[in-house]
Amino acid sequence: MTILVTGGLGYIGSHTVVELLNSNFEVVIVDDLSNSERFILNNIEEITGKKPIFYPFDLKRKELLNQVFDAHQIDGCINFAAYKAVGESQEKPLDYYENNLFTLINILQEFKVRNISNFIFSSSCTVYGQADVQPIDESTPMKTPESSYGKTKQMGEEILKDFAEAHHRKVSLLRYFNPIGAHPSAKLGELPLGIPNNLVPYVTQTASGIREKLNIWGNDYPTEDGTAVRDYIYVVDLAKAHVQALQKLISSGEEKVIDIYNLGTGKGSSVLEVVQAYERANGVEVPYQICDRRAGDITIAYANANKAERELGWKADTPLEEALRTTWQWQKYLESREV
Numbered sequence: 001m002t003i004l005v006t007g008g009l010g011y012i013g014s015h016t017v018v019e020l021l022n023s024n025f026e027v028v029i030v031d032d033l034s035n036s037e038r039f040i041l042n043n044i045e046e047i048t049g050k051k052p053i054f055y056p057f058d059l060k061r062k063e064l065l066n067q068v069f070d071a072h073q074i075d076g077c078i079n080f081a082a083y084k085a086v087g088e089s090q091e092k093p094l095d096y097y098e099n100n101l102f103t104l105i106n107i108l109q110e111f112k113v114r115n116i117s118n119f120i121f122s123s124s125c126t127v128y129g130q131a132d133v134q135p136i137d138e139s140t141p142m143k144t145p146e147s148s149y150g151k152t153k154q155m156g157e158e159i160l161k162d163f164a165e166a167h168h169r170k171v172s173l174l175r176y177f178n179p180i181g182a183h184p185s186a187k188l189g190e191l192p193l194g195i196p197n198n199l200v201p202y203v204t205q206t207a208s209g210i211r212e213k214l215n216i217w218g219n220d221y222p223t224e225d226g227t228a229v230r231d232y233i234y235v236v237d238l239a240k241a242h243v244q245a246l247q248k249l250i251s252s253g254e255e256k257v258i259d260i261y262n263l264g265t266g267k268g269s270s271v272l273e274v275v276q277a278y279e280r281a282n283g284v285e286v287p288y289q290i291c292d293r294r295a296g297d298i299t300i301a302y303a304n305a306n307k308a309e310r311e312l313g314w315k316a317d318t319p320l321e322e323a324l325r326t327t328w329q330w331q332k333y334l335e336s337r338e339v
C-alpha cells in the first residue's frame with residue numbers, strides 16, 4: 001500500500017516514515033522544506049535501506065498536489081505538514097490558519113474526488129487546554145486553546161469529523177502529548193531553528209554550551225516541586241502509534257471510522273525532573289535559573305492513553321532517561337556535521 005506522508009522530512013514525520021518503510025508500506029513524501037532539510041531523506045534511506053519518493057513543494061499548491069495523486073495510487077495519508085510554533089502563531093495567526101487548514105482541505109478534496117479513505121491527523125493535547133482533571137482521556141472536555149496554533153488543531157479535527165461523516169471515510173485523530181528524543185541511529189531528530197521554544201531542545205543546547213542557562217518558567221505552580229508537569233513521549237514510540245492507527249483503519253470493515261487517541265506515556269514529569277533526568281542520562285550539567293511563568297502555559301497535562309493500548313495494542317514504554325540520551329546523541333551528530 002502507498003501512503004502519502006505530508007511533512008515527512010520533519011521531526012515526527014521522518015521517524016514515522018522509517019516505521020512505515022520498516023512495515024513494508026510504500027511512502028510518498030510531500031514536504032516544502034520550510035522546517036526541515038533534505039539530508040534527512042538520505043538518512044531515512046541509510047536507516048531503512050529504502051528510498052521514499054519525495055516531492056518538495058508547498059501543499060497549498062493544489063495543481064502540484066493533484067499531479068502527485070495522478071502519479072501514484074495513494075491508499076491513505078498521514079498529515080504532519082503544519083506550522084507548529086505556538087508563540088509565532090499569536091503574531092501571525094493568518095499564516096497559521098492558511099497553512100494548517102488550507103493544506104488539510106486540499107488533501108481532503110483529492111481524497112473526496114478519488115474516493116480514498118484512511119486519513120491520519122496530527123493533533124495535540126493542546127486541544128484540551130488546562131483540563132480540570134488529570135490524567136486526560138479522550139472524553140475530557142476540550143477548552144478554547146490559548147493560541148491560534150491550538151485553534152488550527154481543534155478546527156482540523158472538526159473538518160475531519162465532518163469529512164468522515166459526509167463522505168463515509170476512515171479518519172484517526174492522534175492527540176500527541178510532548179514528543180521528545182531522536183532516532184537511536186542519531187540520524188533523525190528535531191532540527192533546532194533559532195532559540196528553542198520547547199524544553200528539551202533548550203536543555204540540550206544549554207548542556208552543549210550554546211545557551212548559557214536554562215530559564216525555568218515558574219516554580220510556583222501547584223505541583224510537587226513547583227514546576228509545571230507534562231507527559232514527555234519518545235518520538236519513536238509516537239511514530240509506531242501512527243503505523244498501528246493506520247493498520248487499524250485499513251483493516252476496519254466499516255465504511256466510516258472516526259478514531260481519536262491520546263498518545264502519551266500516562267506519566268507526568270516536572271521541568272526540574274526532566275533537567276535532573278537529562279543530567280543523569282548524559283553525564284552533563286544543565287545550569288538553570290528560575291524565572292517568572294511563561295504566558296499561556298498550563299500547570300499540568302498528562303495522558304490517560306489506555307484507549308490506544310486497548311484498541312491499537314500500543315504503549316509508550318521507553319523510559320524518559322533513554323529518550324533523553326538519544327537527544328544528546330543527535331546533538332553530537334549535528335555538531336559533527338558542522339565541523
Ligand SMILES: NC(=O)c1ccc[n+]([C@@H]2O[C@H](COP(=O)([O-])OP(=O)(O)OC[C@H]3O[C@@H](n4cnc5c(N)ncnc54)[C@H](O)[C@@H]3O)[C@@H](O)[C@H]2O)c1
Binds near residue numbers: 010084177178
Ligand atoms: N512536536 C510537537 O511538540 C507536536 C506536538 C503536537 C502536535 N504536533 C503536530 O505534529 C505535526 C508534526 O510536527 P513536527 O514536530 O514533526 O513538526 P516539523 O516542523 O518538524 O514538521 C512539519 C513538516 O511539515 C513541512 N511543512 C509545513 N508546511 C508545509 C506545507 N504547506 N507544504 C509542505 N510541507 C510543509 C515542514 O517543512 C516540516 O518538514 C504538526 O502537525 C504539529 O503541529 C507536534
Ligand SMILES: O=c1ccn([C@@H]2O[C@H](COP(=O)(O)OP(=O)(O)O[C@H]3O[C@H](CO)[C@@H](O)[C@H](O)[C@H]3O)[C@@H](O)[C@H]2O)c(=O)[nH]1
Binds near residue numbers: 294
Ligand atoms: O526554556 C524553557 C522551555 C520550556 N519550559 C517549560 O517546560 C514545559 C514544557 O514546555 P514546552 O516544551 O514548550 O511544551 P508545551 O508548552 O507543553 O507545548 C508543546 O507541547 C504541546 C502538546 O503536545 C504542543 O501542542 C505544543 O505545540 C508544544 O510546543 C512548560 O512548563 C514550560 O514552561 C521551561 O521552563 N523553559
